[in-house]
Amino acid sequence: MREFQRIKRLPPYVFNIVRELLIEARRRGEDIIDFGMGNPDQPTPDFIVKKLIEKAGASQNHRYSASKGIPNLRLAITNWYKRNFDVELNPETEAIATIGSKEGISHLSLAIIGSGDIVLVPTPTYPIHNYAVIIANGDVVQVPMNKEGDFFENLLKAFKSHWPHPKILIINFPHNPTTVCVDYDFFEKVIEFAREHNVIVVHDFAYADLVFDGYKAPSMLQVPGAKEVGVELFSLSKSYNMPGWRVGFAVGNSEIIGALARIKSYLDYGMFQPIQIASIIALNSKRDCVNKIVETYRTRRDLLVNGLNQAGWQIEKPKATMFVWAEIPDNFKKMGSLEFSKFLLKEAKVVVSPGIGFGEGGDHYVRFALVENEHRTRQAIRGIKNILK
Numbered sequence: 001m002r003e004f005q006r007i008k009r010l011p012p013y014v015f016n017i018v019r020e021l022l023i024e025a026r027r028r029g030e031d032i033i034d035f036g037m038g039n040p041d042q043p044t045p046d047f048i049v050k051k052l053i054e055k056a057g058a059s060q061n062h063r064y065s066a067s068k069g070i071p072n073l074r075l076a077i078t079n080w081y082k083r084n085f086d087v088e089l090n091p092e093t094e095a096i097a098t099i100g101s102k103e104g105i106s107h108l109s110l111a112i113i114g115s116g117d118i119v120l121v122p123t124p125t126y127p128i129h130n131y132a133v134i135i136a137n138g139d140v141v142q143v144p145m146n147k148e149g150d151f152f153e154n155l156l157k158a159f160k161s162h163w164p165h166p167k168i169l170i171i172n173f174p175h176n177p178t179t180v181c182v183d184y185d186f187f188e189k190v191i192e193f194a195r196e197h198n199v200i201v202v203h204d205f206a207y208a209d210l211v212f213d214g215y216k217a218p219s220m221l222q223v224p225g226a227k228e229v230g231v232e233l234f235s236l237s238k239s240y241n242m243p244g245w246r247v248g249f250a251v252g253n254s255e256i257i258g259a260l261a262r263i264k265s266y267l268d269y270g271m272f273q274p275i276q277i278a279s280i281i282a283l284n285s286k287r288d289c290v291n292k293i294v295e296t297y298r299t300r301r302d303l304l305v306n307g308l309n310q311a312g313w314q315i316e317k318p319k320a321t322m323f324v325w326a327e328i329p330d331n332f333k334k335m336g337s338l339e340f341s342k343f344l345l346k347e348a349k350v351v352v353s354p355g356i357g358f359g360e361g362g363d364h365y366v367r368f369a370l371v372e373n374e375h376r377t378r379q380a381i382r383g384i385k386n387i388l389k
Helices: 015-027 046-056 071-085 100-112 127-135 151-160 184-197 254-267 273-284 288-310 330-348 374-388
Strands: 095-098 118-123 139-144 168-172 200-204 230-235 248-252 323-327 365-369
Touching (some): 015 330, 071 095, 071 248, 071 273, 100 127, 100 230, 100 248, 118 127, 118 151, 151 184, 248 254, 330 365
Parallel strands (some): 118 139, 118 168, 200 230
C-alpha cells in the first residue's frame, strides 16, 4: 500500500459511520428520519432558478469564467455588505467569489498557512476548520468552546501557552455546531487582540441570516480596523436555499484576498457563469425570500425543541443557525455521542450527527439539522419519546 503523507494526517470521518448505517437501514426498507447533514431541503427561490435557466441558454456564458468571480458579482457582494452591515468594501481588491465557503476556507488555508504554522480553532467546530489547516500542513491548537468557560479567555490562554505564537485564528459565529452567538463587543476584543499580536482572523459567517427572536448577528468587519487583520466568508447555501449551487465569497483584507485570488487562479476557472449571474440576482433581491426561509427554520426549531422538552429531553432554543445542539440526556451520556447516535437510529429511526465528529468537547452532544418537515419532525419526536421512557 502506498502512503500519502497529507492523507495520513486526516482522521477518519466520523459522520460516515452513521451515514453508512442510515443507508443500510433504508435498504432494508426502514423509514429513517434524517437530521444528520445540514443540507437544506427546500427549493431555491423561483426567481433565482429562472435567471439561471435564462442565462444558461446564452452561448457566451458557456466559456471559461473568472476564478475570482465576474465583476458584477463582486459588486453585488460589496453592495450586500453595505446594505446589511454598513461596511464599505472595494469589489476589485476586497471581495472574491468562492465555490461555497468550504472551498474558500480550504484554498485560503493553502494560500496563507505554511508547514508548521500554528492555527487556533474552536473545539467543537465545523470539521473543515480543522481539516483545511491539516491539509495545508499547518498545526491546529484547539480552543475549548463550552458553556462552562469564556471562549475569549480560553483563546488568550491558548495563544500565550504556545511558542511560536499562533499565526491565524479561525472562528465561526453564529457557531456550527454549538449555535453559540456573540455580540459586537466580542469582535472588538478579537480585533484588538489580533492587531496587537499580528494574528490573521478568518471568520466563517455562513449563518449570518439564520437568526431568531430579534437577534442580529454582527459582522466582524463592522469593527474599525478589522480589515487590517482579517477576512469574512459567507455562503448562499443556507440564506437562499442554494447548497448544490456552491456559491460563496470572502471579503476583507486586500492582501489576504489577493493571496486567495492567486491560489484560485492556478486551481479553478470559477463557477459556471449563469450561476454567478443568478447569484447576483439573489444578493440584490429584497429580503423577502430570506425572511421566509428563516421563518421555516424558526418554526421547525420551535417544534423540535418544544417536543423534545415535553418528551423529557431538556434543550434550550438556539438563537441562530439551522441546528439544535442537544446535550445527551444523563441516562445515556456514558454511551458517548457516536454510540448514542447509533442507538437513536436503531431504536427511534432518527439520524443525528454525533458531537464527537466536531472535535473534543462534543462527545456529550448530538446535533440536529432542521431539514425535516413538521410532519416528519413530529414523527421523530414520538420515536425519541418512546426510547427516553
